[in-house]
Amino acid sequence: MKETGVAFLVTLALLAAPLAADAQPDRVPRIGWLVFGGPFSETSPGLDAAILRGLRELGYVYGKNVALQYRYAEGRAERLPELATELVRLKVDLLLGIGGDIAVAFQKATSTIPIVVGTSTDPVRARLVPSLARPGGNLTGVTFLSEELAAKRVELLKEVMPGASRLGVLWDPAHADNDFQEIQGAARRLGLRLLSLEVRRPGDLDAAVGTAVREHVDALIVVPGRLMALLDKRITEAAASHRLAVISGWREFASVGALLTYGPNRLEGSKRVAYYVDRVLKGTKPADLPIERPTTFELVVNTKTAKVLGLTIPPSVLARADEVIE
Known part of the structure; x- marks a missing residue:
């Protein structure tokens, strides 16, 4: 009788094992x-x-x-x-x-x-x-890179500031993109002179803005990237203190005082x-899985900054804006 009881328990355990395994939750990634x-x-x-x-x-x-x-x-x-x-x-x-x-x-x-x-x-x-x-x-x-937009930002700047003749470009050479080259090409087509202002670390910003002021640039174009994003408010505040317009590719810049931004969402x-x-x-x-490029772009215009700089944003630009900061 004992042997029958042991055999019954073993059989029951073997039958229960798959059920217990099925009851276990899936492994969480x-x-x-x-x-x-x-x-x-x-x-x-x-x-x-x-x-x-x-x-x-x-x-x-x-x-x-x-x-x-x-x-x-x-x-x-x-x-x-x-x-x-x-x-x-x-x-x-x-x-x-x-x-x-x-x-x-x-x-x-x-x-x-x-x-x-x-x-x-x-x-x-x-x-x-x-x-x-x-x-x-x-x-x-x-x-988030869309290099063809770099030239478009130069065109927008010229549309908003038709009298501009010299632009300063704040950029980090360590950031792997072709924006600076695209800006150079657009500037040549529009008859604009460029001043390269390299910013490789936060401590370089003040000197770069100082150079822009001494060289009498009309506006600053900021090539977007990790470092520039960290410095966005410092850049716009420094530019504002010298009445310099700022244009960039990410809406965060417009939110802290840039004149306009055009780039991916x-x-x-x-x-x-x-x-x-x-x-x-x-x-x-x-x-x-192919790496995806941006398909949604947005133009953000800061009319509050425009007023401070004494600029009038053309109706044609305002009509194309996805957002206007007033």
């Missing part, structure tokens, strides 16, 4: 998220927050069907390689971040874990991928990064 700045939430104004909102719209809920492992550089670029390596050691399922510098840190840390990034650099020129259409390797995502682009995360987590290889 883990995302290693490297943030250039500090902590944020869905309601924060930055691009990382836009990705978080995009993930929620796609059905991802932190702690329920996705785990997020954050690392924050707190604005210190030199920490990115170390933090990227930390995330790789956690053996996460996917690495995520905003910025060409973060993409480089990820690529140096791993060649196997899928990487999804949003970047304002040219991924090909930065040697992140061989081509946008066929990225290959383990990296994909979205680029980076918040919408960041939400597209979430789409790439979803595709990779569902099994698509990064190598098979």
Whole structure:
């Protein structure tokens, strides 16, 4: 009787094992998220927050069907390689971040874990991928770069300030893009002289603006990038103190006093990064996902700044504006 009882229990245990396995929840994917700045939430104004909102719209809920492992550089670029390596050691399922510098840190840390990034650099020129259409390797995502718009900004400036003859270009040579070359070409076509004002670190800004003032430029064109975005308010305030108009590619500049901006909607682009995360987590290889270029552009005009500078924005420009800051 004892043997029969033991046999019955063993049989019951074997039958129950598959049921227990079926009852186990699916493994939750883990995302290693490297943030250039500090902590944020869905309601924060930055691009990382836009990705978080995009993930929620796609059905991802932190702690329920996705785990997020954050690392924050707190604005210190030199920490990115170390933090990227930390995330790789956690053996996460996917690495995520905003910025060409973060993409480089990820690529140096791993060649196997899928990487999804949003970047304002040219991924090909930065040697992140061989081509946008066929990225290959383990990296994909979205680029906010649209180089043809650099020339359009020069044309807009000439339309708003027809008497302008000399432009200063604030740019970071370390940022991988062709904007400066495109601006040079547009300036030649429009008969404008350019003054190159290199800003490689925050401490270079005051000297660059000082040079622009001494050389009597009529306006400043800011080539958008990580460094310039961090300096946006300082740039517009310094320019305002010398009654210089500022034009750039990202709406954040217009929000803090630039005369106008024309460029991609980076918040919408960041939400597209979430789409790439979803595709990779569902099994698509990064190598098979073409890197997406921006398709939505916006013209933002700051008429409050125009009044301070004594400028009248032509009706033709106002009619094309997606937003007018008054």
